[in-house]
Amino acid sequence: MAAQSFDLIVIGAGPGGYVAAIRAAQLGMKTAVVEREHLGGICLNWGCIPTKALLRSSEVFHLMERAKDFGLAADKISYDLDAVVKRSRGVAKQLTSGVGHLLKKNKVTVVMGEATIPSKGKVSVKTDKGSEELTAKNIVLATGARARELPGLEADGDLVWTYKHALMPPRMPKKLLVIGSGAIGIEFASFYNTLGSDTAVVEVMDRVLPVEDAEISAFAKKAFTKQGMTIMEKAMVKQLDRGKGKVTAHIEVNGKVEKHDFDTVISAVGIVGNVENLGLEALGVKIDRTHVVTDEFCRTGVDGLYAIGDIAGAPWLAHKASHEGVMVAELIAGKHAHPVKPESIAGCTYCQPQVASVGYTEAKAKELGHDVKVGKFPFIGNGKAIALGEPEGLIKTVFDAKTGELLGAHMIGAEVTELIQGYVVGRQLETTEEDLMNTVFPHPTLSEMMHESVLDAYGRVIHM
The missing domain is CATH 3.30.390.30 (FAD/NAD-linked reductase, C-terminal dimerisation domain)
Structure with a gap:
């Protein structure tokens, strides 16, 4: 079968990839996007969007508990965890089908499967029907990232969860340990704590939300503690002993190791870029700690190959990825493109x-x-x-x-x-x-x- 040829091939259909593809199509390029799992990527399916839906439920629940403060009465307040999760999944589904519609409307070819780049300008896609060969002068890598797993703290979906398990919980945690207090960790801690989990957060740095201004971190810690969370800073989980229905965490604080029992652990210790099995090393792409090294215009140094979003490094934010996608499409089209300045990108955390x-x-x-x-x-x-x-x-x-x-x-x-x-x-x-x-x-x-x-x-x- 002859290879299909395009002006641009985008690998990954998250908020970086699908936006790059749409903008390229708007600029008159024949564009294809390759996606191995879901249109909309992690953001729409397992990240930004479904977590906000969950957090909205916990926020409303929190307000119902405060009904009296507003001169209102709400008795026998409770929640149905399955229904809360179902709503969250529904919201995610609505948006991913919207992405499919947008790509179709903009005449972007969607190829579902796993991509590799055997040589410059070529993309081979393993689909469930076999393999498809695509060619293009320009290729954009938008393969995103996944949760970092620390040795001994790996998720099992039962006692130890990643963000995916936490979005579709098999049960409501009674005693929860969250490892990591970045945006992902603190949002889940906030959600489960509001719904009644006895929640502890362990952070290796000297404060929670360590990328924020020190005063904001201090204010947040005070608020979380008031809500009943236990916050352990400058602390590290050394090991997890998994038993039947419980996990014993060995937590090192101030040089001393303490043991605490939990029934659920959520690991949120950062992310690693999806750089494997693409053939990047053979092409001469520089990779630094699981991230593709690029210049300010997302160029990899390999002619015609760009990298945007999480795979191209911090800040790991959907809106940064989308903006880079637009910039790269415009650059390829010969327009005057403005590089994205990391210090002008806002970070938002939807905890309470x-x-x-x-x-x-x-x-x-x-x-x-x-x-x-x-x-x-x-x-x-x-x-x-x-x-x-x-x-x-x-x-x-x-x-x-x-x-x-x-x-x-x-x-x-x-x-x-x-x-x-x-x-x-x-x-x-x-x-x-x-x-x-x-x-x-x-x-x-x-x-x-x-x-x-x-x-x-x-x-x-x-x-x-």
Whole structure:
């Protein structure tokens, strides 16, 4: 069978790959996308989307428990875990079928199967019907990543879970241990803790949510502890003894090993890139710690071969992957493409309370040699936050004292994952403190706190 030829072949149909394919098709390229499992990738099927659906259920449950605070009555509150999971899977399914529809609408050829690149410009796909040969001048790697497994802490789906098991739990954990307090770990800890699991979180770094600003981490720890979570920082799980219906975790804290029993463990200790079995080494692609090394335009150094999203390294975020996909498609089409700047990409964590940030932390800004001005504003000073019954939170902004450049913004509290976008746009437009101070924010909104935080950095705060 003759090889099918394309202008562009994308390997992987997650938020990086399918977006790259659609943009390429819009630009007039004959495009194919190869996917071995699900359209929409991890994000739509097993990550961003289904976890948000679960977290929404736990958030509503939490609000029902607080009904009295709002002058309402809700008796005999309970939940049906199977129904909560079923809703989450339904949401994921709706979106993946939407991706299929978008690819079809844009006339992108979809090949389901496992891809290898036998030589430059060639892709061989192992499908359930045999193998298909495709050729293209340009190939985009968008194969994503998977959960990192530590020796001795491997998942078994019964006592020890990865994020996939945690999304479709065989039971409700009574005593839960979450290893790792990055976004994935803390979101699951938040979900299960809210629904009544006795939850402990172990973090090897000196604080939870270690990539966030230190003040935000401290605020989060306080909130999680108040909700009944046990937070163990500078701690490491050395081994897990698996028994019948229970796991004994050996946890090293301050040089001493303590033993604790749990019925469920969720491992969320980072990710590894899906770089195997693609034939990358033979092509001369540089791989560093399971990630493909690229330049700012996602070029691998091998002519016509690009890598985007999680496989191309941090930050491991769906929105970064999508943006890189668009950039690469435009680059191939000969358009003026703008590289994606990691420090202008926001990170959002949907735990309770939510956490969001963009740019540099205060410590990082100082380390980079900036003389900084820092502003803060608490939720308790905001009318809308009090009316919502969400008076706990903080917004923090970091400016360059000389130029007034917005270096970073960090938030914790209700709806901050939506608020952060204001500062993201501000950074993209290279705003200064003056522009932000002169902007009229609507009242009553949570966004007013963003204004106050800026004012506070310059000694002009009104409501505090």
